[in-house]
Structure formats: structure tokens, C-alpha cells
Amino acid sequence: MKSVRRPVVALATTVILVALQAFLDPTGLLALVGWSGALPALDRGLWPLAPYVVFVPVLLVTVWWAALRAGDRYWTLVAGVVLAVVLAQAVTCLAMTGDLANSAWAAGYVTAKAVPAALLVAAITRLFGGRTEKTRTTPGAVIAPALLFAATAPLLAGQWWTAVVYAPGVPVARPDRGIVSTLVAVVLLAAITAVCLRWMRARVSGVLGGWLAALVGAAAVGLVQAVVALIVEGMPSTDLWPLMSAYVAVADGVSFGACLGWVAGVGAIAADRLAERGMRRVPLLAAAVVTVAALVVTVVTAVAPARGTDSAASVPDGFLRAEGGVITDGDGDQILLRGANVNQLVDFYAPNPDVPVTTPLTEDDFAQMAAQGFNVARLGISWSALEPVRGEIDEDYLAQIVAAVEWGGEHGVRTVLDMHQDSWWNEGTPESEACRAGTAPMWGYDGAPGWATITDSAPRCQFEGRDISPASDRAFQNFYFDTDGVQSALVETWARLGAEFADEPAVAGFDLLNEPGFGETAPVTTSLQLGRFYDRAITAIREAGAPQIVFIEPSILWSGLGFDTGPAVGFTDDDNIVFAPHLYAESITMDRALGITPIVGMERQFALAQRAADAYGYPLWSGEYGYWGEQPDREARLTRYAALEDEYRIGGAYWVWKQACGDPQNGVQPIGDGLIIQDCEEDGWVGPNQGILDILSRAYPRSAPGELTSLAADGASIALEGGSPSRSCGLDVWVPGSDEPAVVSEGLSDVEVSAVDGGWTISGCADGAYALTAGASTP
Structure with a gap:
């Protein structure tokens, strides 16, 4: 008969390890069972309690079994404890979500916790578990x-x-x-x-x-x-x-x-x-x-047969749509959307009430963007300002959004409406709150209204950055599980926005949630639960009559690590979708903050993003990029980024157009660090960041007949190739500068060069393969 000493030692060690980790790890990122400091929630079903009433019992039972049957050898017991941790996680996720396929797969991501725990439990069991009998059988x-x-x-x-x-x-x-x-x-x-x-x-x-x-x-x-x-x-x-x-x-x-x-x-x-x-x-x-x-x-x-798309058939004339792997205008032309993020309507936390957190948004902003050749603005809007009282849209704030869309339309700049959030909501650590060891008081940022922020009294403290905060993690967790209907409320808000802009082709699309947080149970939250929210919001937008593109993002992990799991392929039946990760490789990623070699380099992140987009069958668009440190570093890395953007023939939105001196992401300093630089000490504008704008404003085809097959540009010089299955006159190439570009083309007819504010446009028609070079030299 097997001795129970080893399983008792293994069990006791596991219990002590779970308790110590829960106490010492304030984030729950490294603990087998984390405790964020949130109060128990007994009225929300099983999900808040599952880590304790499901994970722990399954873990302990399996550890006992493994120690009893596999405890005679160190390495077999290590495997047994790994099995216990992963199996417990799978059962816990299943109890929380009811989705077997996602729960089983997601359990693997605790391997980094399981292996160290297994090595420790097996070692202590080996030392104190008594004599072993290393028998072998056939x-x-x-x-x-x-x-x-x-x-x-x-x-x-x-x-x-x-x-x-x-x-x-x-x-x-x-x-x-x-x-x-x-x-x-x-x-x-x-x-x-x-x-x-x-x-x-x-x-x-x-x-x-x-x-x-x-x-x-x-x-x-x-x-x-x-x-x-x-x-x-x-x-x-x-x-x-x-x-x-x-x-x-x-x-x-x-x-x-x-x-x-x-x-x-x-x-x-x-x-x-x-x-x-x-x-x-x-x-x-x-x-x-x-x-x-x-x-x-x-x-x-x-x-x-491959999954088809009916996007073109269901979207009215004049609206952009996603067709296969590209964004098109419905008339047989590929569209590249390139521009900047606009944060001037975001409801930011104010670190210093005397320093404004945003600058006023005016029609002149869109005129200036158009003069740079930009044809899109990703307009950040705040749920907290749009719906400060549950169920009541603030009409004045909505009017500001409508005005921004109209201004953009008048200047040829389409708008992507971005439901912006950073660390869930715009409140910081209360002065009366003491942060646990390992965390620190933090500023607020922006996002949800207070009534949609359910933290269960978890501390508003940060660990290595704003996005790892027990309070915001719990708020996201409650959002994903629709506590008190907060997710349903945002779905309804998107329906209201969809109805408002259903007839507005100047709205390129809707970005449902900026950099979604990972909550407390990634990747279940960042894949299954995020996909469920997206599907609900997309359905609500379509039922409201809005035909525009929906831009979907993976979680904040893509910005922080350079890649992410994202919602599962097939999370929605809608095909008018664009995959829009934030390509911040070598910028604000975790590796750069820690001063280590990049986890994912810039070139690799483009390849990974395209691979993910291809798996979905969606076009790729970079919703945010930039933030590369000091000016020389920014210009050098942006030059690499621009070459990759052209190589992959995609668009994106640079962060950010204007950044006020009191913006919490700016750090409160005398200079507003955007493309248009603000001097807060002199209460004026320094002017454009010309070094960056010279790269961003380079020549590019805003519209190209059929589909582009190659693209390279440098300043006012551009070389492109493409092909159109039928005759199209949708060529629209932006070229910056005061000198009229010299154009050489093949397969194009009716080519014309026209002067516009800030540069030139080249138009023409194609039927079949074509090529064009323009500027002083071929890039």
C-alpha cells in the first residue's frame, strides 16, 4: 500500500504556495490563484468565485493523485503537478464561461506558472516525503x-x-x-x-x-x-x-x-x-x-470552399467596405487610409487642474490634416462624456462628434470613431488609499463612466504601468461578464452611434474599444469574451442600419508584447470588418520599458499582424503607432515603419495629432508632444513636428484601381504597381511639396496632375496591370 506521507507533503506545500503567492503578488499575474484585493462578489454567479471554489479543489485533488501515483520520482511528480495546475485552470475557465474549446486551449497559458510551482512542490516533496520505492514495470x-x-x-x-x-x-x-x-x-x-x-x-x-x-x-x-x-x-x-x-x-x-x-x-x-x-x-x-x-x-x-464575403453587396454606394484583404470604395478601387489619431474629444483625467488635458478641436485641424495628405482621422471619443448618466446620451458631446465628422468630410478626411479607453476610467488612486507592496499610486486616464466602473473595491494602484491595476482589471472582468449589464449598456450605446451615423459615408467605420484590457483571466477574456462583446456590438450596429466598417482590435497585450491571441476566427458572421492592432513594436512595449531586447521587432510585428489578418480574412490597418522616444530615434524608427507600411500596402493612424500639456499620457510638461507642438509656457504653438510629418506626408495612393501589388515611397517620390480586372478611373495619388511631380506611367490612361493644398494629386484610369512612378527619383 502506498504511503500517504508524500501526497500529504505535496498537498501541504501546494496549499502554502497558493496562499503565499496570493499574498505576495498584488496583481495575480504570477500567482496560481491571485487575489487583487477585491471584495467577494456572491451575487454574480460562479465566475468571481471560480478561482477559489473550482481551481483550488481541482488542483489539490490532482496534486494528491499525482503524488500518490507518480511521487516516487522527481520528474514524474513535476509532470503530475503541471497536469494539476493546467487541468484546474481548464475546469475553472469552463465553469466561468461554459465554452469547452476555449477553456481547454486557454489553460495552457498558465504553463509559466505551472512549471515553477511544479519544480518547487516536487523538490520539497522529494526532501520531506519519506522513502521512495523506484520500481519499474512492463x-x-x-x-x-x-x-x-x-x-x-x-x-x-x-x-x-x-x-x-x-x-x-x-x-x-x-x-x-x-x-x-x-x-x-x-x-x-x-x-x-x-x-x-x-x-x-x-x-x-x-x-x-x-x-x-x-x-x-x-x-x-x-x-x-x-x-x-x-x-x-x-x-x-x-x-x-x-x-x-x-x-x-x-x-x-x-x-x-x-x-x-x-x-x-x-x-x-x-x-x-x-x-x-x-x-x-x-x-x-x-x-x-x-x-x-x-x-x-x-x-x-x-x-x-473558402468562406466568402457579401460585404460589397450589402454596403451602399459611397461607403467604404472590407473586401477580402483590402479596404475598397465599392467601385473597384483599393483605399489606403492614412492619417493621425485625434484625442481632442477624449475625457481625460486631469493630473493638474490648472493645465488643460486637451486642446480645442476645430475645422482648421482637419484642414491642416488634409494639407498633409491625410485622408483619415481616428477620432477618440469617451463613453464617460457620451453617456455620463446611464441611458442618457449627452447631446452636446454628441454634437461635437457630429461636427468633427462633418468637418472631416468637408476636407476629404474620413473619420474612424474610436471608443477610447486607457486603464478603463479616468480616476486615479484616492489619497486615502494605501497601495499594497509591489504597486504604486497612479493617475487616472480615460474611458468608461463611473456608473459602468465596477471594481469591487480592488485598489486603484498600478504595477509597472497603468494597464496592470487590480481595480481596472476587475472593472474589465466585470465588463466581460456583463455585471449589472454594463457591457449591454455599451452595446446599446454603439447602437445609438450606429443609428446617428448610418447615412454618413464620411464615417469610415467604428472602432469598438481601444486596447481592451485583459481582465483577470486572459486569454479567455481577450479571446472568447472579447469576441462575444464584439459580436454583440456589431449586431447592434447593423440592426441600427449602419453599414460602415467595424474595426476590431486585439487586447492591450498586442501593444505591450507585440502580439496577442485576439478573438477566435469566426467570432462574428459579419464580413465588413478590419483587423486593427496597434503596431507599437520597439516603442511603448513592455520590453522597451524594461530595457531588454525587443520581444517582437518592428519587421516581425508587421508579419505577425498580417498573418493574423489573413487568418481572419480581414484587411489589416494599424490603429496606432509612434511614441519612439527622442526625436532622432523617432525619425529613424518611423522611417523603417514607413517602409514597412508601404511594403505591406496598408494604412494607419499615427499617435497623435495634438497632445495638450496636461494630457496624463504626456506627463504634464511645458510642451504638448504631438504632430502639432504646443508651447504651454507661451500659450501658443511651436508649429508642426516637421521631421515626423515629412515622413508621414510622403506620397501614397489614397485610391488605386483594383488592388496594389507593390508600393514604395520616399517624400515626393513614389513607385507603385497594381492591377484592375475592369476599367476604373479611381487612381488618386497624393504627392507632397510645391514642385509639380514628373509622372511616368504604364497601363494608365487619362493621367492628370492637379495642384491641391499642400501638394499634388495624380489621377488616372486603368484596365488591367499598371505601374506609375512620380517625383524627382524612383524610391
Whole structure:
């Protein structure tokens, strides 16, 4: 009979570790079970209590089982504790959301917490758990359970292996990635799991032995995938992406093994029992049947027609729309939207009441933007100002938004309405509040009204920046779970805005929520729950009659890390969507704040963003970028950024047009740090940041017949190529400067050069392939 001393030690160690982490980690980011300081919420269903009433019991029961059956050896117990943590997270997420596929996949992201905890628990158990008996037995069945486990992967792929880390060429067991990729991944998973089964089953008996073998095998496949990705994407020299890529791949493997490894465990026991009865071929036959089923699913998926789009048919003339991978005008022309963010209507926190947080927004702002060649403004608006009282739209504030849209339209500048927020709402740490060790008092920023801010008394304190605050994390968590209907309220507000601008083609689209926070249970919140909100808001906007593009963002993690999971593909049936991450690589990302090598370099972030957009089937647009430190650094990095923006033939909005001296993001200083620089000491304007504007105002095609195939520009020089399946006269190329550009074209007719405020436009018609160069020299 097994001694209970080891499981008792393992259990006690786990309990102490959970308690210490909850006490020492004020953010919950590193703790197995975090406690933000929020008061218990007993009236909201299971989700607020799930980390305590679901995670902890599942964790402790599984740790006991692992220590009892796998505790004789250090490494087998390590695997057992990892299994316990990941399995507990999966069950907890399932209890919170009711979504099995997302919960199982999301559990893998606690691997970074699970492994250190497992190493510690196993070490202490080894030291104080008493004598061990390292016996070995015959491994038993290996091939059949390994094949059975591997064949379940394409059948139950769910959300596994969908992240941007899986570059083309990396084998993944997803039918939608093609027959070759799926087959290679299944064979790889079966082979590695078979090796692990032979080793593990000789040391750990019963179902647990097969389960742990599957866990380790799937994690090892993740490492192989990471190596393949490194080969496919090239050896990096400027960023830490291979490490992050490896972590995500291993995390997927760990969660897959934790959630479905019981298939290998049960299969191995069943195979042994059948072998004892002389029925050795039955397990292999069963595994073969499952494998054939997996291959059939893969083939059917591979030959199924691609998801179509009906965007063009449903959007009225004059409105922009998303068609396939580009933004178009509905007349056969690709549109590039390039401009700046405008924050002059944002309801910011005022660090110093005597220093204004915004500058007035006037028609002249749009005239100046047009003179720079900009054709879009991402206009930040604040829910707190729009709906200060629940259910009541502030008509004066709405009138300011309407005026801004009209001014933009008069100057050829379309507007993207951006529901802006930073750290959820615009209140800072109360003077009476004491922050826990490891956090610090913070300013407020902007976003939701007070009535939609439910923090459950979690402290308004920050850890390494505004976006890691227990209060804002809890507020986001309550938003995602629609506590007191706050999410429903924002959905209704979007419906009101949709109705207001349904007939306004000057509105390019609606950006539903700026840099959504991760709450307390990412990536469930940043994928499943965020996608649910987006789907509800999109539906409400369409029901209100608004046909414009909807711009969807991944969470703040994309800005902070350089990539993110984002809502799952298929989160909405609507096709008039643009994927709009914020491409801040090498800027305000976490790595730069810590002074380490970039996690994701600028060039790689563009590739990852395009990969994600392609997976959705949406066009890519950069909703924010900039903030690269001192002026020489800004210009050097922006030059690289501009070249990449042209290479990928996309648009975006620079942060920011004007920034007041009291803007909390500006830090309260004598200079307003925007494209148009304010001198607060002299109460005037220094003028434009010409070095930056020279790069942003470079030549580009605002509209191009058909679709662009190449683009490069430098100042007033531009070279582009494209193709139009039918005759279109939609060419509109902006060229800055006072000198009329010399134009050389091929495949274009009726080419004209016209003077406009700030520069020139080149128009023309195309039918088929075309090319154009303009300016002093070819870029």
C-alpha cells in the first residue's frame, strides 16, 4: 500500500504556495490563484468565485493523485503537478464561461506558472516525503494509445494551434491548415507520445501514466514546432520572438495533453486488458479507425470552399467596405487610409487642474490634416462624456462628434470613431488609499463612466504601468461578464452611434474599444469574451442600419508584447470588418520599458499582424503607432515603419495629432508632444513636428484601381504597381511639396496632375496591370 506521507507533503506545500503567492503578488499575474484585493462578489454567479471554489479543489485533488501515483520520482511528480495546475485552470475557465474549446486551449497559458510551482512542490516533496520505492514495470501497450491520442488532435483541434506563432510550414494538427501539415503533426505527435509512453508507463502505473506521457509528449511536439518555426522564419538577430514562439507552442501542447491526455491513459489500460484476453489487434484497429476519421475530416476541410464575403453587396454606394484583404470604395478601387489619431474629444483625467488635458478641436485641424495628405482621422471619443448618466446620451458631446465628422468630410478626411479607453476610467488612486507592496499610486486616464466602473473595491494602484491595476482589471472582468449589464449598456450605446451615423459615408467605420484590457483571466477574456462583446456590438450596429466598417482590435497585450491571441476566427458572421492592432513594436512595449531586447521587432510585428489578418480574412490597418522616444530615434524608427507600411500596402493612424500639456499620457510638461507642438509656457504653438510629418506626408495612393501589388515611397517620390480586372478611373495619388511631380506611367490612361493644398494629386484610369512612378527619383 502506498504511503500517504508524500501526497500529504505535496498537498501541504501546494496549499502554502497558493496562499503565499496570493499574498505576495498584488496583481495575480504570477500567482496560481491571485487575489487583487477585491471584495467577494456572491451575487454574480460562479465566475468571481471560480478561482477559489473550482481551481483550488481541482488542483489539490490532482496534486494528491499525482503524488500518490507518480511521487516516487522527481520528474514524474513535476509532470503530475503541471497536469494539476493546467487541468484546474481548464475546469475553472469552463465553469466561468461554459465554452469547452476555449477553456481547454486557454489553460495552457498558465504553463509559466505551472512549471515553477511544479519544480518547487516536487523538490520539497522529494526532501520531506519519506522513502521512495523506484520500481519499474512492463510499459504495456504503447503504439495504439499513442496513435489514438494523436488522431484526436485534428478531430478536436478547437482553438489549439491558432496563434500567429504558427508560421506557414510549421506542422499543426488542424484540418484547416491542409493535409500535409495535419498528417505530419499527427505522425510527430504519435511518435513522440509513443516514446514518452514507453518511459512513463514503466514508472507510473494506471491511467495517470498514460496521461502524463501524453502531456510530456505534446509539450515536446511544441518544442519541435518552435524549432521548425525558427527555421522557416529565419534566425533572428534583433528580437526575442523565438523564445515567445516556443512558449506559446509548448503551452498549446501542455494544454492539449492535460485536457485530452486521458485518451492515451484510458487507451493504454484498455489495450492492456484486451491483450490479456488475446485481443491485441482490437486497440490497433480502434486507433486506425480514429486515424482514418481524422484524415477524412482533414480532407473534407481542405477541399471545402473558402468562406466568402457579401460585404460589397450589402454596403451602399459611397461607403467604404472590407473586401477580402483590402479596404475598397465599392467601385473597384483599393483605399489606403492614412492619417493621425485625434484625442481632442477624449475625457481625460486631469493630473493638474490648472493645465488643460486637451486642446480645442476645430475645422482648421482637419484642414491642416488634409494639407498633409491625410485622408483619415481616428477620432477618440469617451463613453464617460457620451453617456455620463446611464441611458442618457449627452447631446452636446454628441454634437461635437457630429461636427468633427462633418468637418472631416468637408476636407476629404474620413473619420474612424474610436471608443477610447486607457486603464478603463479616468480616476486615479484616492489619497486615502494605501497601495499594497509591489504597486504604486497612479493617475487616472480615460474611458468608461463611473456608473459602468465596477471594481469591487480592488485598489486603484498600478504595477509597472497603468494597464496592470487590480481595480481596472476587475472593472474589465466585470465588463466581460456583463455585471449589472454594463457591457449591454455599451452595446446599446454603439447602437445609438450606429443609428446617428448610418447615412454618413464620411464615417469610415467604428472602432469598438481601444486596447481592451485583459481582465483577470486572459486569454479567455481577450479571446472568447472579447469576441462575444464584439459580436454583440456589431449586431447592434447593423440592426441600427449602419453599414460602415467595424474595426476590431486585439487586447492591450498586442501593444505591450507585440502580439496577442485576439478573438477566435469566426467570432462574428459579419464580413465588413478590419483587423486593427496597434503596431507599437520597439516603442511603448513592455520590453522597451524594461530595457531588454525587443520581444517582437518592428519587421516581425508587421508579419505577425498580417498573418493574423489573413487568418481572419480581414484587411489589416494599424490603429496606432509612434511614441519612439527622442526625436532622432523617432525619425529613424518611423522611417523603417514607413517602409514597412508601404511594403505591406496598408494604412494607419499615427499617435497623435495634438497632445495638450496636461494630457496624463504626456506627463504634464511645458510642451504638448504631438504632430502639432504646443508651447504651454507661451500659450501658443511651436508649429508642426516637421521631421515626423515629412515622413508621414510622403506620397501614397489614397485610391488605386483594383488592388496594389507593390508600393514604395520616399517624400515626393513614389513607385507603385497594381492591377484592375475592369476599367476604373479611381487612381488618386497624393504627392507632397510645391514642385509639380514628373509622372511616368504604364497601363494608365487619362493621367492628370492637379495642384491641391499642400501638394499634388495624380489621377488616372486603368484596365488591367499598371505601374506609375512620380517625383524627382524612383524610391
